[in-house]
Amino acid sequence: MKAEIDNRNESLADKQAFTEIFLTPQNNDTKVVLRKYMEQILFGLQDFLKKHVGITHEIPLEDLSCRFSNTLINRNPEKKLEQVFTELIEEIAPHAVNVASPYFIGHMTSAIPFFMVHLKTIVAALNQNIVKLETSKGASLVEKQVLAKIHRLIYCKSDTFYNTHVQNVHTALGAFTSDGTTANLMALWVARNALFAPKPGFEGVEKEGLTASYRFYGIGRAVVLVSRLGHYSLNKAGGILGIGNRNVIPVDVDSNNRMDIDALRRTIQAIKRSNGRTQILAIVGIAGATETGTIDPLRKLGEICALHNVHFHVDAAWGGPTLVSEKYRHLLDGIKLADSVSIDGHKQFYLPMSCGMVYFKNPFSMDTVAYYADYINRPGSADLGIKSIAGSREATSLILDSALKIMGTDGYARLIDHGIETAGQFAEEIRKRPLFQLITNPELNILTYRICSMEVQRKLASGGTEERKAINEGLNEINRVVQRLQRKAGRSFVSRTIIKMGATQEKEDIVVFRSVIMNPMTTIEILREVLDEQEEIYRRTFTSPVALYEYGRRIENGLPSDRIPSPGLHPEIIELDNCLN
Amino acid sequence: MKAEIDNRNESLADKQAFTEIFLTPQNNDTKVVLRKYMEQILFGLQDFLKKHVGITHEIPLEDLSCRFSNTLINRNPEKKLEQVFTELIEEIAPHAVNVASPYFIGHMTSAIPFFMVHLKTIVAALNQNIVKLETSKGASLVEKQVLAKIHRLIYCKSDTFYNTHVQNVHTALGAFTSDGTTANLMALWVARNALFAPKPGFEGVEKEGLTASYRFYGIGRAVVLVSRLGHYSLNKAGGILGIGNRNVIPVDVDSNNRMDIDALRRTIQAIKRSNGRTQILAIVGIAGATETGTIDPLRKLGEICALHNVHFHVDAAWGGPTLVSEKYRHLLDGIKLADSVSIDGHKQFYLPMSCGMVYFKNPFSMDTVAYYADYINRPGSADLGIKSIAGSREATSLILDSALKIMGTDGYARLIDHGIETAGQFAEEIRKRPLFQLITNPELNILTYRICSMEVQRKLASGGTEERKAINEGLNEINRVVQRLQRKAGRSFVSRTIIKMGATQEKEDIVVFRSVIMNPMTTIEILREVLDEQEEIYRRTFTSPVALYEYGRRIENGLPSDRIPSPGLHPEIIELDNCLN
Numbered sequence A, B: 001m002k003a004e005i006d007n008r009n010e011s012l013a014d015k016q017a018f019t020e021i022f023l024t025p026q027n028n029d030t031k032v033v034l035r036k037y038m039e040q041i042l043f044g045l046q047d048f049l050k051k052h053v054g055i056t057h058e059i060p061l062e063d064l065s066c067r068f069s070n071t072l073i074n075r076n077p078e079k080k081l082e083q084v085f086t087e088l089i090e091e092i093a094p095h096a097v098n099v100a101s102p103y104f105i106g107h108m109t110s111a112i113p114f115f116m117v118h119l120k121t122i123v124a125a126l127n128q129n130i131v132k133l134e135t136s137k138g139a140s141l142v143e144k145q146v147l148a149k150i151h152r153l154i155y156c157k158s159d160t161f162y163n164t165h166v167q168n169v170h171t172a173l174g175a176f177t178s179d180g181t182t183a184n185l186m187a188l189w190v191a192r193n194a195l196f197a198p199k200p201g202f203e204g205v206e207k208e209g210l211t212a213s214y215r216f217y218g219i220g221r222a223v224v225l226v227s228r229l230g231h232y233s234l235n236k237a238g239g240i241l242g243i244g245n246r247n248v249i250p251v252d253v254d255s256n257n258r259m260d261i262d263a264l265r266r267t268i269q270a271i272k273r274s275n276g277r278t279q280i281l282a283i284v285g286i287a288g289a290t291e292t293g294t295i296d297p298l299r300k301l302g303e304i305c306a307l308h309n310v311h312f313h314v315d316a317a318w319g320g321p322t323l324v325s326e327k328y329r330h331l332l333d334g335i336k337l338a339d340s341v342s343i344d345g346h347k348q349f350y351l352p353m354s355c356g357m358v359y360f361k362n363p364f365s366m367d368t369v370a371y372y373a374d375y376i377n378r379p380g381s382a383d384l385g386i387k388s389i390a391g392s393r394e395a396t397s398l399i400l401d402s403a404l405k406i407m408g409t410d411g412y413a414r415l416i417d418h419g420i421e422t423a424g425q426f427a428e429e430i431r432k433r434p435l436f437q438l439i440t441n442p443e444l445n446i447l448t449y450r451i452c453s454m455e456v457q458r459k460l461a462s463g464g465t466e467e468r469k470a471i472n473e474g475l476n477e478i479n480r481v482v483q484r485l486q487r488k489a490g491r492s493f494v495s496r497t498i499i500k501m502g503a504t505q506e507k508e509d510i511v512v513f514r515s516v517i518m519n520p521m522t523t524i525e526i527l528r529e530v531l532d533e534q535e536e537i538y539r540r541t542f543t544s545p546v547a548l549y550e551y552g553r554r555i556e557n558g559l560p561s562d563r564i565p566s567p568g569l570h571p572e573i574i575e576l577d578n579c580l581n
Helices: A002-022 A028-043 A045-052 A061-067 A081-095 A114-126 A138-155 A159-165 A180-195 A210-217 A232-240 A261-272 A298-308 A320-324 A365-369 A396-432 A454-462 A465-489 A524-541 A547-556 A571-575 B002-022 B028-043 B045-052 B061-067 B081-095 B114-126 B138-155 B159-165 B180-195 B210-217 B232-240 B261-272 B298-308 B320-324 B365-369 B396-432 B454-462 B465-489 B524-541 B547-556 B571-575
Strands: A174-177 A221-227 A248-251 A278-286 A311-315 A340-344 A356-360 A436-440 A446-451 A495-501 A508-516 B174-177 B221-227 B248-251 B278-286 B311-315 B340-344 B356-360 B436-440 B446-451 B495-501 B508-516
Touching (some): A002 B396, A028 A045, A028 B028, A028 B114, A045 A114, A061 B138, A114 A396, A114 B045, A114 B114, A138 A159, A138 A320, A138 A340, A138 A396, A138 B081, A174 A180, A180 A221, A180 A311, A180 A356, A210 B210, A232 A248, A278 A298, A298 A311, A320 A340, A320 A396, A396 A446, A396 B002, A396 B081, A436 A495, A436 A508, A454 A465, A465 A495, A465 A524, A508 A524, B045 B114, B114 B396, B138 B159, B138 B174, B138 B320, B138 B340, B138 B396, B174 B180, B180 B232, B180 B278, B180 B311, B180 B365, B221 B232, B221 B261, B232 B248, B278 B298, B320 B340, B320 B396, B396 B436, B396 B446, B396 B524, B436 B495, B454 B465, B465 B495
Parallel strands (some): A221 A248, A221 A278, A278 A311, A311 A340, B311 B340
Antiparallel strands (some): A174 A356, A340 A356, A446 A508, B340 B356, B436 B446, B495 B508
């Protein structure tokens, strides 16, 4: 009897605790704090970010790390709910990166429209799980619908086609994935399974594995061909899928950073000479290369793939949304020849992290990756988890669908056009300034450039191979240093990458600034300020005009590049945090 | 000159448009609508869901599909912003599934604490991209910290260990993934790469591919061993990784639905007889089987794996958080022997969709899946995208970290304990009722049962094989029908799966109700109502007491099971929507 009463009391205590946790803030202090922050976020997002989030805060990473080193979970609540929120906003958020700043032009992450946060809130509140109709119902229908909308944007098939497939439980026009990497993985997964399809006496690669497939089909190697500017996720996909990432073969690019069609043809011819021992699993065209924003000649690639009966994948994770722009969609001419296309929602559809998508021309392509289970995903059901890399998934499609309704293609086109045109202005500005050299011209809204004065450019043009190499090594170090110092200062952020340059076979690695113009608040005036700051950092750091050349010689002579300051190198760079390299 | 002025006007128009889109609702109507819904969601979540979301709404899927069939994206905004939100809440949400209802006990998706929605809102507003320190900084540090906290919960290593690794840029204790499926994929990816590691003359499977690996290591087949109750994501991982999903070999379970250790030993012995031609890539133990909630004998499995030097993975996507419960953590005894462990945050950590995690005992395990790129993820950097399946990712770790602070392990333990204990009461109630048969006893908070009266149970016990088979087929159909009708009615939801039953080798497929008790508002009183409803549906649908047996005979005689009503079958079931099968 005693035990029963205790149980009942405990159960009452539980009930109260659960109510407080699950239902609504009981405590007025909690409400006040939550309401304040939610109001700031939902109705003053940009101000909130400006106030609470740094671009990169001044505290070095190592010092900051120490604050996040406790690894014990408290048994009792560590703090009151409102204190946890206050700490999150006042102490953790300031060390996040204000990717929404118009001065943040270094990566493909940027400001998002304020209403995206509202939409994400609704999706979180509904907490649907798209793996299964029983945990999503209407949201699964919206997902199929929005997949059809974007499919139509890419492939422009007929009304009949879309009416047949939009809500067809037996076919799939595409899938949502967590991001572009998994979208590319899914595309190549499907392509691999199509190449090694079941035949009499063979149950297909998905079931029997790659070794059995190679044996059955009598091949020794399957390869993916992609421009050497291809995203590293394609290599990763090659590794995961078991073909080996060294069989993701980089094809050279032309002087415009587009896949060199002649080089591709030569590669294909070489493969053909293997008498079928090597098979091409897919050829990948890029629509918006990560580092240069350039677009491969998609139509030609599509024709070549058709000729050789090879899966044609287009990685349009970045450039895909350009299709909404009447003015610039021609840049993606030929995309509809693709067997599959990746597009990221969290990039140029301006959705919050994370939203990847992959589309297939043939609504039956994804059949080769279908998986079933008794308790969900039964054959013939409308469960979207059947053809998907992930299982449980949130209803990101609701955000994209609402955003498309709110913005219209024209609303999105304004953003796309602004990015492309502002990047064009930026390129012009860089060309005008004597200290800088434009390295890759923006085809979309990404460009690269470096510090390399007219004088040095002339030296490079006239010098011999050895001299050029030495100068470039010096320039590389200088650009690396300036980029780090600018990032460290925290006013603006341009990223850094390596571009291969040179007309001959022996291309050199050139360190460049990489700029991605996707924030509509990023104007040419702001971009001028970014350049001004880089000039200022450069002049402050490298004091002597001959230092460039001198510095290059030193590196060539085998001195460690970032430990010994050159005659013109400010000691500040020695303190640079190497973690943030 | 004219063109310039036009440009300037256009640019002004753009600027205004961008301001409206990105900054804050300019229009008062918009503000009023957004504020209303956000207030309802953020400060009255459960009421909001009760009011706006159905369990499964009465409209059949096919009728509903028609409403989501337009595949054109409007050029201009389709509706005003506030109208899109109103439509989302008033017209789309009602057809979502109220997974938060205490009567929704069918899947591993449930109510979440209201503050999770606030946290998700903050994460969306910050829009950090964890792929790279430059787009996340502090959030990456929090991620490493919370990974260490959960690692510690699993592995209980020393302070020194955690101090060494918590913020170490060269090591990784685990990774966030989109869900449990990708967590399992990542674990087996790492295990595959460890099995086929680089050696002199061989650069490893990730680079060279599987066929080259099999050749170099002289093997013909790599297999994964898992109980036949293993999640289907393990088969999928086998398919994706190229070993072939038929090489994910199901091991039989004992009468308690735990992996049968003798069966496992026999399988291992058979593999050993291949003289190394077949290699075991991993043995997987389940901590909370999807269909039965049962836990494999983890300690024994760990010992066997150690003996044979095989990667031991534990799929604790469901049961992992049981570790917070002082009372029940012993059920997972032996988990610390695992080389890798999957845990889902969106399951029993009650996070919003989607949050998967995978942990590795050895902080260097993930080195085998590292990928680098010049513009991000440079070697030696702290970028978390280096060792990850996905690239771009949202900062889900901020939600888990805050939730752990708010709840403490004891707060979570209350939820875990409630689920396990309520499931126990439910099992008792099922045993008491003459119409039902408990099929799998709950070890955690999942159980299965079916409609099978005492009378029929006796028939089954005394009848011959043929008779038993016929009766079971009839029962299967009856349980399938009752489950569908209950779902269709929309008051409560219990899921349905197939369990293999029988002591002999020839096991029978038994259709069962599957119940997952994770919602703290789900009490035994509610569960009684769910059973009452099932009894009521059954009695209404199957009118004659002999109908059970008769119905079974009919199916056995080859009549189509769901088209011809049995003598006792109500015509209603013929109308059942087959899409919702």
